[in-house]
Amino acid sequence: MNSSSPDGVKSSADYVKVQRNGAVIFVCTVLAWYLFSGAAFSADKKTFPEGKFNNDQCVQCHEKINASLVAEWRVSAHAKDEPVANCVACHGDSHSGAAVKARQDETCIACHGGQKTPVVHSYANSKHGLILKLEKKKWDWTQPLAQANYRTPGCAYCHMHAAGHNVSAMVRNQDLLQENKQEINAIKDARRQVCQDCHAPRYLSRLFDNGEKMLEIARMKVREARNLLLQARKQYTSEELKSAEKRYQEMQSVHLKNVYLGVAHQSPDYQWWYGQPALDGDLLRIKGDINELERIKNVNVMQKTQCVQTSK
Amino acid sequence: MKAKRVRYIWIPLIIIMIVVPVGFYYVKWSESGAGAGLYSRLWKPEPIFSYWDPDNFYESVKTMTGVFKGKECVSCHAAVTPGIVNDWRKSRHSQAKKIVYCSDCHGHDHQNLHLPTPKICGGCHTTQHADFNDEKRFGFPSHALAMDRAQDAKHFVDKPKAEVTACLQCHSIATKCDSCHTRHQFSVAEARRPEACITCHSGPPHPDDETYFASKHGQIYLAEGDSWDWSKPLRKGNYKVPTCAYCHMNRGKHQVAEKSIWKFGLKQVNPLTSGNEVKREKWVKLCSDCHEPDWARQQLTKMDAERKRAWKKLYAAEGILKDLRSKGQLYPSAKQRPPYPTDSENSFFQMERIGFFEGQASAFYNVSPIERDYFNMWYFDNLGAYKGAAHGAAEFVRKGHAAMDSALENIRRNANVLRTLSEAEKKAGIKPEADAFWKQGEYTDYNRENN
The missing domain is CATH 1.20.850.10 (Hydroxylamine Oxidoreductase; Chain A, domain 2)
Structure with a gap:
């Protein structure tokens, strides 16, 4: 393996030699890829610790990493109203696929009453909802919920746009019968x-x-x-x-x-x-x-x- | 004698020469108001109408100046509104040999932009546009006449325009192609799927979504549809079960009205006229893509029978209402209700509207409770049953007819109360005056002043 290290391919004469031996280059590439991805993987490990977590643990850690996100969640109906919709409720209890899970409508609908409730049905039968239904399987859900990364918005695209964690920001929280100009302008x-x-x-x-x-x-x-x-x-x-x-x-x-x-x-x-x-x-x-x-x-x-x- | 007779011919001729131009002038005059359609002088549009009915109300934004080429539109809007540019990049418009740019449909001058109406799309898509326009000769319900009929409806003219904006969103099927081919991908494959139709074809008066999805066809679609190749045209052998468009726009023909026999179930039709026989044969031929022609004929005959049963019930209810009307027992009577804009036209002969031909479609507001009961029976229960029968969802037929039975019972009971009360009042010598609240109230007042 040492003889075919990338250092050996520096001069053009060497390069021609090695080029004749396709297998060697293949091994080189595989090795380089392995080393690189290994490094990336270990970096991954650093950012996303493995294992299962409960909500307190999530909050404890994320309050240090992205305090604004946790603060937004704390003022939202998800944190204030019973039953509380905490990190684990939407993201699951491990880091793997946590963001993708929370971005998808099924996660929201599970608590918001199912397909037939007005809040879900009114969206599901809208043009946005129907296009999402047809195309969601083809979309790349690892992308952030912003900048039209998705053809139509799902629940989270609007209510948690650009990872904003205050779901109440766009919802009328006051009595519907009261016309509250301040609230309307904020929502607008x-x-x-x-x-x-x-x-x-x-x-x-x-x-x-x-x-x-x-x-x-x-x-x-x-x-x-x-x-x-x-x-x-x-x-x-x-x-x-x-x-x-x-x-x-x-x-x-x-x-x-x-x-x-x-x-x-x-x-x-x-x-x-x-x-x-x-x-x-x-x-x-x-x-x-x-x-x-x-x-x-x-x-x-x-x-x-x-x-x-x-x-x- | 002969000369005298000849002289008389001038009289009808002169009358015609006066009446015809006056008639034309009157129609033109009535269409010259701020609104649109026959009652355009009676209402004013809301600003949002520019997007639902661009032909009549769109005016370009003036915030930007300049004349741009297609590529320039794309490069700027990729930053301003990335979503629509992403969409366009995936569309056939951007991948065609001769690329169709924003400016080809919207115009080059940013001070003078327009929204693409069917006419503009029809500039290239000539066959589809011609088929679409051809619907008009079959009358309403049809896509091509949807906007005209909405704007000429009594309740559209009568009610505040911000309220009836709700109507225009679906009725804009006549004025925008993107109701089905959503912007800016304008995908044919998307429009072939039932989901393209059901934002509008849903809800109590036309539960096309629920009835289709509950049918065997729909169940198979729901189970397998995602794995089908939707790039295939809607013809024999390409799809395992039919979808909305497979039947109603077979072979991609943009003509949904040419086979309509029962007209949405709104009025009773004779399904056996020679015209309807032609339509029936079209259905039989279509169903024969999979089924035996005789089997298809039987299904259609079953529908005739279902409609007959439904109309027996509806006419029974109409009879009760008309009986109350003839005895002056509808309360409040038409004269005691707040006059809406379109009522001014027939103020000499005010009458409660009962049945399709008298304007049943508008009898959901400003009527007495028993009339609203009939509206619900006719528009919700009856049409639900009809859609169930048409789409092969037996449960909806059963439910619709059960609902009609109980509605009829309810109307009978309420009619008895009205009769008893007015007889008792007669005996006691009371002449019931309608309460002031029928004519006044926050919404009622607002409505009268804002059309």
């Missing part, structure tokens, strides 16, 4: 950072503004119902208003939220069929319910007065 900025990897700035700002308007229109429907109920509660018992109250709850917790998800994930179905016309239906039925109670009351009152009159 965060979204712009992500979406402009592919989309034009004017398209984005028009899309965002339209989305906000659409959501505000949905809120108007909910508020119209709320005001009706505030009046009705003074006149009727909670038992009488049971179905109207149920519809009002559904407006807030299901249909308004659907409009929000439809706007956020760009799903026409959620903006429309599961959203706006559903709210229209809720509103007119609440009106109908209250109206019916009133008509029954009026008839009863009139019948009683008539009874009194005839008995007199």
